[in-house]
Amino acid sequence: MMVKVEIVSKENIKPSSPTPQTLKSFKLSILDQLIPAPYAPIILFYPNQDHGDGATDLDHQLHTRLETLKDSLSKTLTDFYPLAGTIKDDLYIDCDDVGAYFVVARVNTRLRDFLENPDLELVNHFFPCAPGFNGSVAGCCVTNVQVNVFECHGIAIALCISHKILDGGALSTFLRGWTGSSRGSKDVVIPNLGAPSLFPANDLWLQDSAMVMWGSLLKFGKCSTRRFVFDSSKLAVLKAEAAGNGVKDPTRVEVVSALLWKCAMAAAEEKVGFRKPSMLSHVVNLRKRLASTLSEDSIGNLIWITSSECGPESEIRINDLVERVRGSVSKINGEFVKNIRGDKGREVMEESLEKLKDCGTTKDYIGFTSWCKMGFYEADFGWGKPIWVCGSVSDGSPVFMNFVVLMDMRFGDGIEAWVNMDEQEMEILQHNQELMAFASLDPSPLQTNQLSVF
The missing domain is CATH 3.30.559.10 (Chloramphenicol acetyltransferase-like domain)
Structure with missing residues (x-):
């Protein structure tokens, strides 16, 4: 059987509180010009360890988890407000609260079957954006998420966040903030957004x-x-x-x-x-x-x-x-x-x-x-840590x-x-x-x- 990834919904998740007018434009640092890759891509795979009593229970569980992901992402974007914006150009992010592009997709196989022998050609279909050297251009959302639901209700959460503002360390910080919010943690992650003042950019x-x-x-x-x-x-x-x-x-x-x-x-x-x-x-x-x-x-x-x-x-x-x-x-x-x-x-x-x-x-x-x-293997949204992590x-x-x-x-x-x-x-x-x-x-x-x- 050919494994397919089918998109079932698309929406934008806006920050829970609007970004103040004084913060509507975020200037990038000189170091943000170094990396040509459009995105910092990552996929986290989570098994379904709570099998419920039948299809109805599983569907309810999935609905609850998807809503939790959306609500916690919305809250997290308020503190990580540039990640809720769009690319203006190579010097600025428009903090316009367009929000994160959020996709839900279904995969017609079980997670275990996929992990037995991962099809690397299939991996890139789990992402909300195509890999390569193009993308993350003016008008694009900074943050893009795709939640891939397997037949067993295991999920793979794939992120493509613009490399114009995020490296691997910053991606880890964002995930700590999002997962903590999803779990209801009282330890809120507040990002340090001071890099542009330390490494200012006036040209390209x-x-x-x-x-x-x-x-x-x-x-x-x-x-x-x-x-x-x-x-x-x-x-x-x-x-x-x-x-x-x-x-x-x-x-x-x-x-x-x-x-x-x-x-x-x-x-x-x-x-x-x-x-x-x-x-x-x-x-x-x-x-x-x-x-x-x-x-x-x-x-x-x-x-x-x-x-x-x-x-x-x-x-x-x-x-x-x-x-x-x-x-x-x-x-x-x-x-x-x-x-x-x-x-x-x-x-x-x-x-x-x-x-x-x-x-x-x-x-x-x-x-x-x-x-x-x-710490990517510590990314717990409230239903356990990932069993595998990979990139594009x-x-x-x-x-x-x-x-x-x-x-x-x-x-x-x-x-x-x-x-x-x-x-x-x-x-x-x-x-x-x-x-x-x-x-x-x-x-x-x-x-x-x-x-x-x-």
């Missing part, structure tokens, strides 16, 4: 510079998306290997990044027959690097991009690559943040991005972002970047690496013996997340 020079940089990293052909899952026991071995070769206290993100970088270089070399220099980038969260003025609840793209390089003559060892990753990330420190806020901020930012702008066709490239430790899928896309999203697993310290890569290189990568000694390829989330809730 960074956007223009970033578009040149990202444009040089785009690939044309066909993208392949695969999940490489590293359980905590395998990561302990990998960390021990790096530590045994002189790296002090390697983190799981560092060792997974280093191993995937090493294996991606090998795949690219096998594809073309020779080895080129390789660049790795990592997204760095600035919140902890400016803790005196930025809180974890700060909204915006409070991130920067750092890069490290491995030359064609270098001997590729995991510990060396871990040190390169760590060294590049360590440069984005409190002093760096102070400098980009100073009189020479533009010069500092341009110099920081220069290596990536020059990458072009002369070097291989792979980018990373980590959504680990952001680039599989089959003709325009793409070699890019990896690192995410937590439901239990333990494992990592799910969502790897988007040229399909020829991916075919080589997924047969790399060193990589597959530590990772499982596209395992069922029922297996990796130790699920016994069905």
Whole structure:
């Protein structure tokens, strides 16, 4: 049977209280110009653990949950008022209280059946917006939600919130606020909306510079998306290997990044027959690097991009690559943040991005972002925590970047690496013996997340 996602309703959820006239225009920060992706997409999957006494009970339960989601979203948007607005342009959000675009869809299969062997082509149909580099333009809603209801009344809540105002950390803050409201928590999450005053934007020079940089990293052909899952026991071995070769206290993100970088270089070399220099980038969260003025609840793209390089003559060892990753990330420190806020901020930012702008066709490239430790598996709307969390899928896309999203697993310290890569290189990568000694390829989330809730 072909699985289909059918839209059954669409509406806009407005904030419970109107936004004051003095707050009707929200100016974005200079850092909001850095990321080209239109949305910060995420899907949270929840099983139905209360089966009721029959279809009538299940329908009533579903109706109650949908109304709870809408009511709590409405309340949350009052405090996160820019997220209830529309895109005006690349400098401003219109806080016009249009509200969040809210879609309900039905999926003609059970959640368990989907999770047995997730169809990655189907994943993007769970979102209210199409993935890709288009979208989130003038007039579009900042916040878009789709609630997908499976035959068993399990649900998948998918969010596409404009990347013009939200990074992974801010998405986590919004979800904490929404889920807390849905549960009736007395601990209200109040977002810090002060980023534009710390990183003011008067023009679009960074956007223009970033578009040149990202444009040089785009690939044309066909993208392949695969999940490489590293359980905590395998990561302990990998960390021990790096530590045994002189790296002090390697983190799981560092060792997974280093191993995937090493294996991606090998795949690219096998594809073309020779080895080129390789660049790795990592997204760095600035919140902890400016803790005196930025809180974890700060909204915006409070991130920067750092890069490290491995030359064609270098001997590729995991510990060396871990040190390169760590060294590049360590440069984005409190002093760096102070400098980009100073009189020479533009010069500092341009110099920081220069290596990536020059990458072009002369070097291989792979980018990373980590959504680990952001608490997405704690997102409880009142009927339990999610059993699986994922993002959008680039599989089959003709325009793409070699890019990896690192995410937590439901239990333990494992990592799910969502790897988007040229399909020829991916075919080589997924047969790399060193990589597959530590990772499982596209395992069922029922297996990796130790699920016994069905």
